[in-house]
Amino acid sequence: MKNLECLEKWFKAFYSIGADESGGVTRLGYTKNEDVMHGAIRNIARELGLKYSSDEVGNTYIYEENWSEYYLMGSHLDSVINGGRYDGVVGVVAGLLVLKWIKENNLNIPLKVAAFRCEESSAFGIATVGSGLITKKIDVEKLKVVKNVEGISLYEILKFRGYNPECEKILGIKKYFEVHIEQGRILENNNLKIGIVDAIANATRYWLTIEGRQDHSGAAPMGMRKDALCAGAEIVCELERLALVEKENKSVATVGFLQNSPNAFNVVPGRVKLGIDIRGVDWESIQRIDSFIEKAIKDICSRRGLEYNLESVSKGKPVILDKELLLDLENTARELNINYMVMNSGAGHDAMKFWDIAPTGMVFIPCKEGISHNIAEDINIEDIILGSKIIYEYLKKLLTVTSK
Known part of the structure; x- marks a missing residue:
């Protein structure tokens, strides 16, 4: 045949x-x-x-x-x-x-x-x-x-x-x-x-959970909010920026999972869970993204008065x-x-x-x-x-x- x-x-x-x-x-x-x-x-x-x-x-x-x-x-x-x-x-x-x-x-x-x-x-x-x-x-x-x-x-x-x-x-x-x-x-x-x-x-991966405060979207003034999703959005964009800096080293980074709670039109998000995925073939480049995003998460959540938990899933070379x-x-x-x-x-x-x-x-x-x-x-x-x-x-x- x-x-x-x-x-x-x-x-x-x-x-x-x-x-x-x-x-x-x-x-x-x-x-x-x-x-x-x-x-x-x-x-x-x-x-x-x-x-x-x-x-x-x-x-x-x-x-x-x-x-x-x-x-x-x-x-x-x-x-x-x-x-x-x-x-x-x-x-x-x-x-x-x-x-x-x-x-x-x-x-x-x-x-x-x-x-x-x-x-x-x-x-x-x-x-x-x-x-x-x-x-x-x-x-x-x-x-x-x-x-x-x-x-x-x-x-x-x-x-x-x-x-x-x-x-x-x-x-x-x-x-x-x-x-x-x-x-x-x-x-x-x-x-x-x-x-x-x-x-x-290989993949360096994290689960990131951000704890804010769930409030009424109409009654909560902008200056008094603890919006977990806004913090998550900042982190997503910062991860993209860091990966773009490292693109010449063939590194990439993605937030492919986002869980927003309670996920309703009229509620300020009180809790967000993100899945962070960093990959590449240059270990030093991966480590730079890893280090910088950890610091960015800490700084963003601190500035917004939010608690967070960063759980390491894998750090594969x-x-x-x-x-x-x-x-x-x-x-x-x-x-x-x-x-x-x-x-x-x-x-x-x-x-x-x-x-x-x-x-x-x-x-x-x-x-x-x-x-x-x-x-x-x-x-x-x-x-x-x-x-x-x-x-x-x-x-x-x-x-x-x-x-x-």
């Missing part, structure tokens, strides 16, 4: 899983829909004459032989709520395509493909769970705290499903690769089909990917006459969990208009073939070197 026809057949098999009336999909981590996606991947493995297995936390592995030392290509099959059809899935499908080529050409390349569980934070507010557990990057105690919308902890769900949160650390990985949609529009704006990733941004592997992937792209650019990833990925375990590389393909985590998420499926080809040809070169 031709590559494009093969990919179209595979995506058709996924189409109805978790689909909703709007055209999007909801496949939350450790739910039935994610289970069905893993079953669909195993079905494809069987059709290709490949083997599969699962680990202690439900990640699926596909391979021709169960090598003790191997190259690993991976990504995830879960989605955000009402999300797109390609985020994560592209990486798993790319791995299957490379395995298919290896088998068809009788190459002795020890490759495994991984479909990791619960990469998105939509289910429990914690991301890269499957890859994080097997790389020992997630504290098991944290699993007992994070809960889904039903109030059940991730730890309880893992145990109920027969999984082992205290699983063994993954072993034997020689190099890790991941193909992913860009989730931005840099490639498309530059009319390029391939991005080779040099670094992955950016991940710098293996430089030698980066150069090797660049060389391979040039040999294939594929135009590319080196770029960083503003979004997090499973690859972040492997950088200190094995040399790690990522290849991006464009998503149309940079839209992701959205029902309008779309790609040119042929781009998956290009991204997969770079990994495949690089693995063939490694085979040639080791056989000499």
Whole structure:
């Protein structure tokens, strides 16, 4: 079967899983829909004459032989709520395509493909769970705290499903690769089909709660108000200003969550909760934004006579990917006459969990208009073939070197 026809057949098999009336999909981590996606991947493995297995936390592995030392290509099959059809899935499908080529050409390349569980934070507010557990990057105690919308902890769900949160650390990985949609529009704006990733941004996050005084909007004079929302608005704008100062360092900052109470036309807001998200690939730049926004929050609330609580959620350092592997992937792209650019990833990925375990590389393909985590998420499926080809040809070169 031709590559494009093969990919179209595979995506058709996924189409109805978790689909909703709007055209999007909801496949939350450790739910039935994610289970069905893993079953669909195993079905494809069987059709290709490949083997599969699962680990202690439900990640699926596909391979021709169960090598003790191997190259690993991976990504995830879960989605955000009402999300797109390609985020994560592209990486798993790319791995299957490379395995298919290896088998068809009788190459002795020890490759495994991984479909990791619960990469998105939509289910429990914690991301890269499957890859994080097997790389020992997630504290098991944290699993007992994070809960889904039903109030059940991730730890309880893992145990109920027969999984082992205290699983063994993954072993034997020689190099890790991941193909992913860009989730931005840099490639498309530059009319390029391939991005080779040099670094992955990590998040510094806070919950900020501001306590003011709830008053009648008509009877409370302006000079006597303690408006929590006005303080929040100042902080939002100051965070944007700080991020703009640091934009040359590729840092960004966002208030993506705002809860206003009581949220009524005729009431001065008495309480506001903000979600602050700072990201980038330059740790010093992130720390500058972090330090300055903490001071700004203190100054703004003090000037307005307001109490506040700033709760740290995470302070993750950016991940710098293996430089030698980066150069090797660049060389391979040039040999294939594929135009590319080196770029960083503003979004997090499973690859972040492997950088200190094995040399790690990522290849991006464009998503149309940079839209992701959205029902309008779309790609040119042929781009998956290009991204997969770079990994495949690089693995063939490694085979040639080791056989000499």
